[in-house]
Amino acid sequence: SQTIHQWPATLVQPVGSPLSLECTVEGTSNPNLYWYRQAAGRGLQLLFYSVGIGQISSEVPQNLSASRPQDRQFILSSKKLLLSDSGFYLCAWSLRYGYTFGSGTRLTVV
Amino acid sequence: GQQVMQIPQYQHVQEGEDFTTYCNSSTTLSNIQWYKQRPGGHPVFLIQLVKSGEVKKQKRLTFQFGEAKKNSSLHITATQTTDVGTYFCALSSSNDYKLSFGAGTTVTVRA
Numbered sequence: 731s732q733t734i735h736q737w738p739a740t741l742v743q744p745v746g747s748p749l750s751l752e753c754t755v756e757g758t759s760n761p762n763l764y765w766y767r768q769a770a771g772r773g774l775q776l777l778f779y780s781v782g783i784g785q786i787s788s789e790v791p792q793n794l795s796a797s798r799p800q801d802r803q804f805i806l807s808s809k810k811l812l813l814s815d816s817g818f819y820l821c822a823w824s825l826r827y828g829y830t831f832g833s834g835t836r837l838t839v840v
Numbered sequence: 841g842q843q844v845m846q847i848p849q850y851q852h853v854q855e856g857e858d859f860t861t862y863c864n865s866s867t868t869l870s871n872i873q874w875y876k877q878r879p880g881g882h883p884v885f886l887i888q889l890v891k892s893g894e895v896k897k898q899k900r901l902t903f904q905f906g907e908a909k910k911n912s913s914l915h916i917t918a919t920q921t922t923d924v925g926t927y928f929c930a931l932s933s934s935n936d937y938k939l940s941f942g943a944g945t946t947v948t949v950r951a
Contacts, residue, residue, distance in 0.1 A: 762937045773928065774883070774941040781937060789938070820882055828873065828885040829930075829939060 732757035736821045736832030743839055749794075749808040751835050753821030756802065761823040763804040765796055766831075768818040780804060811839045844931050846942030853919045854950050860915045861945035863929035871932065872912045873939065874903055878925040921949050 736753045743749060755761055765777040776789045778796035786796050793812050797805045804821055816839045822829040844865045853859045863872065871890045875883040887896055889905035889912060896903045900923075902915040916923055926944040 764938075766941075771946075773943040776938055776940070779938055824937065827871070827888050829875075829883070830885065831882040834882045 732823075732830065734821065734823055734830055734832045736835060738835055739833065740836045741838070743811050743837065745813055745839055746810045749806070749811055749815070749837070751806040751819055751821075751837075753804045753806075753832055754802055755804075755823045758802070758823070758825060760801060761825055763798060764822040764824075764829065765804065765806050766820045766822065768820060768834075770817070774820065778806070813839050815839050844929060844940060844942045846929055846945055848945055849943060851945055851947045852950065853923075853947060855919055855921065857919055858915065858917045859919060859947070860913055861927055861947075863912045863914075863942055865910050865931065867910070869909050869912075869931050872905060873930045873932075874912075874914055875928045875930060875941075876925050877928065877944070881925075883928060916947075919947075919949055921951065923947060924949050 733756045762781050764779045766774045767777055768774050778786055778788055780786050780798045783798055783801055793815060794808050816837055819835045819837055821832040844863055846863050851859050871888055873888045874886040876886055877883040887903050889903055892909050893907045894905040900917045904913045912929055914927055924947055926946045928944045929942045930939040932939050
């Protein structure tokens with residue numbers, strides 16, 4: 731069966747520090763991968779998506795970047811965090827329809 | 841990209857009562873998906889609707905896709921405390937992989 735792993739679950743980082751969130755998928759090949767951000771009490775905003783290794787599409791201009799070094803690995807990064815980067819970051823995968831989300835990372839930038 | 845409006849934003853329901861949340865688009869949709877996010881959790885896929893006028897049921901949940909494929913609804917009967925959470929509709933265009941999520945309806949239940 732397919733599983734998706736996302737870590738860490740929570741993270742508190744100072745402004746200006748770097749960020750690296752990792753997401754891995756097991757049990758499937760060549761999935762579409764996504765990074766979403768959810769502000770407190772709000773909807774989900776698509777940040778990046780990838781349809782294959784090294785293929786990244788950015789949805790919104792921002793302080794973040796994404797990479798897909800392996801078929802089932804998706805990484806969200808930042809060189810210098812801003813206060814506005816705080817939120818709930820969710821990784822997801824899909825093959826045909828229906829996204830499967832990871833358990834998310836709650837990031838607080840202080 | 842396509843946008844969807846979801847109403848109401850909040851729904852306070854007495855346990856045992858029914859309620860409906862709606863998802864409306866100004867453009868014709870190829871399909872629509874519904875997700876549920878429990879408090880503190882992550883969204884979980886519930887269902888996808890594809891056909892005009894389609895109705896699907898999952899126990900006490902009834903999902904409907906409008907005849908014009910511009911709106912959808914989720915109706916929950918005999919609400920239980922386990923129904924607490926935020927329900928999102930999400931849509932994609934026919935030629936890409938991206939989902940756009942509505943703002944969600946957050947449901948609380950009074951026992």
